[in-house]
Amino acid sequence: MQEKNDDVSTSLSKTDLAGAAIADDERALLEFVHLLTEHADRTTDADVQRLREAGFSDEQIAEAVYVTALFAFFNRVADAFGLVNPKYTEMPLKGMFPNTLPSDPDQVSE
Amino acid sequence: MARIQWVEEADASGELAEVYQMWRKAHPDREYVPDILKCFSARPDFLKQVIGFSYGVHFRDGHLNRRLKEMIATYVSALNRCDY
Numbered sequence: 001m002q003e004k005n006d007d008v009s010t011s012l013s014k015t016d017l018a019g020a021a022i023a024d025d026e027r028a029l030l031e032f033v034h035l036l037t038e039h040a041d042r043t044t045d046a047d048v049q050r051l052r053e054a055g056f057s058d059e060q061i062a063e064a065v066y067v068t069a070l071f072a073f074f075n076r077v078a079d080a081f082g083l084v085n086p087k088y089t090e091m092p093l094k095g096m097f098p099n100t101l102p103s104d105p106d107q108v109s110e
Numbered sequence: 111m112a113r114i115q116w117v118e119e120a121d122a123s124g125e126l127a128e129v130y131q132m133w134r135k136a137h138p139d140r141e142y143v144p145d146i147l148k149c150f151s152a153r154p155d156f157l158k159q160v161i162g163f164s165y166g167v168h169f170r171d172g173h174l175n176r177r178l179k180e181m182i183a184t185y186v187s188a189l190n191r192c193d194y
Binding site: 008009012013014015017022026029030033034037038057059060062063064066067068070071072074075076077078079080081082083 | 112113114116145146149150163164167168172173174178179180181182183184185186187188189190
């Protein structure tokens with residue numbers, strides 16, 4: 001379980017969405033995230049509808065937009081400041097919840 | 111060293127020192143304030159808000175669980191070629 005999740009994290013950190021072992025609905029959401037990150041202005045009603053059909057509520061879709069935008073914000077700031085020192089990978093926001101996610105009792109999937 | 115000047119913890123005073131201290135109290139397991147947060151030291155009031163909204167939307171379960179949010183964060187950062 002832990003290993004599988006690490007693999008997902010590794011795949012995503014290489015932008016290998018196709019290779020990530022994730023559920024269909026998660027994949028649909030991340031495809032939307034990809035669109036927002038690279039071509040936000042091309043977002044259409046159909047893109048959002050696809051997520052509803054995948055089972056996401058509008059509140060969930062909205063929150064995915066917030067998180068996507070939040071990290072774009074941090075990425076821009078980090079790039080501008082030139083954060084490259086070794087400490088960087090240890091600590092930023094991601095470090096708060098490293099690869100321990102499946103250990104959360106409420107996060108264990110079937 | 112950051113490309114744009116920031117204030118280190120040792121040099122912080124006033125409101126900035128308070129915000130750094132607030133972060134450290136909330137994260138006793140961490141030895142230093144993350145560099146990404148120091149980037150906001152030019153505006154301590156904004157830094158405080160940045161901490162507040164990022165923890166509010168990202169680091170808590172909301173409508174999406176944290177696992178999915180973390181997947182979004184990892185993927186977005188990779189797409190932006192930013193190492194986190």
